[in-house]
Amino acid sequence: MDEWTFSLTPPPGWPDLCESASAVFGSPGWQQALESSFGCKTLYALAGNAGAAITIFRAGPFSVGYLGFPVGGLIGRLAVLDPIMSQLAAKKPAPRLTCVRIAVSAFGSGAALDHASVSNPETAIADLQQWDLMGVSKNLRRDIRKAERSGLTVERTTNASHGVVLYGMYESAVKHHGGSLRYNAAYFSAVLELAAKSERVNVFIARLDRDIIGFAVIVHHGDTAYYLHGGATAELRQLSPSDLILAEAIASARSAGCREFSFMASPSDQPTLVRYKEKWGAETRPLRTYTVRLSPAYPLFKAAESLYRLIS
Numbered sequence: 001m002d003e004w005t006f007s008l009t010p011p012p013g014w015p016d017l018c019e020s021a022s023a024v025f026g027s028p029g030w031q032q033a034l035e036s037s038f039g040c041k042t043l044y045a046l047a048g049n050a051g052a053a054i055t056i057f058r059a060g061p062f063s064v065g066y067l068g069f070p071v072g073g074l075i076g077r078l079a080v081l082d083p084i085m086s087q088l089a090a091k092k093p094a095p096r097l098t099c100v101r102i103a104v105s106a107f108g109s110g111a112a113l114d115h116a117s118v119s120n121p122e123t124a125i126a127d128l129q130q131w132d133l134m135g136v137s138k139n140l141r142r143d144i145r146k147a148e149r150s151g152l153t154v155e156r157t158t159n160a161s162h163g164v165v166l167y168g169m170y171e172s173a174v175k176h177h178g179g180s181l182r183y184n185a186a187y188f189s190a191v192l193e194l195a196a197k198s199e200r201v202n203v204f205i206a207r208l209d210r211d212i213i214g215f216a217v218i219v220h221h222g223d224t225a226y227y228l229h230g231g232a233t234a235e236l237r238q239l240s241p242s243d244l245i246l247a248e249a250i251a252s253a254r255s256a257g258c259r260e261f262s263f264m265a266s267p268s269d270q271p272t273l274v275r276y277k278e279k280w281g282a283e284t285r286p287l288r289t290y291t292v293r294l295s296p297a298y299p300l301f302k303a304a305e306s307l308y309r310l311i312s
Helices: 014-020 028-038 081-091 138-149 160-176 185-195 234-239 241-255 271-278 298-311
Strands: 005-007 041-047 050-059 062-067 099-104 117-125 153-156 201-208 211-221 224-232 260-265 283-293
Touching (some): 014 028, 014 050, 028 185, 041 081, 062 298, 081 099, 117 271, 153 241, 160 201, 160 211, 211 234, 224 241
Antiparallel strands (some): 005 041, 050 062, 117 260, 117 283, 153 201, 201 211, 211 224
């Protein structure tokens, strides 16, 4: 069985490991963006040529780790998850974790785990290299043409000062769909700074004249392009800036050699959002998020989490 070592700083060779696997979400740059935005910490795990980045968020007196945040998965050569979890429980590296959450996509090769889980619909274009805009919904193609006729243009930006603008549109989109705000303006500025250093981190914006009226954050991690965030100015949504941006982002990911385009998971109570994603020629499969208990305090955390969701 592989022997895993744990540290709060990237171990020797970590940047090279992430670079060889095109693992943006495990890279020091991505983790630093999260840490500077949310005050979280990263626990780096290494065993031979395999690694894992566990992003640790504080929730009151509890510490919750997310392996491979936000998409899950290990880095480098194939390895199974059970040994790293059992060694994490046995070695108890600081900070002590209440639990670890692990997302396992049905589009990947991840196996089911013997832990409690919840399921949400994940939508993706599974064979991106065969994707063609003519294969998407006729209504969607009409909306894209409407956006083009409206004079909208799409460009990639790395200007960190746009972070506040992007956050405003993200906030509007989340409220429009009845979701919960999980990110802040500092995070979007940090992502823009990272985009200036990595071609695999892309922030697309739509402009009407000089005004930014829509955006999308797309990260190419491994051989998959992930659509992390998007939004548009509420009063100008009828111009379909998000559709025009997505068409550009998907085509760009295909040209970059990505094999899959993931729209990420949707809340189970938002079937309309899932149907919109499927209009892009995508299919939907269950994404399971497993919770590995690592502390006797987990039942208290679970009760507090359930209460928070009830009142929020």
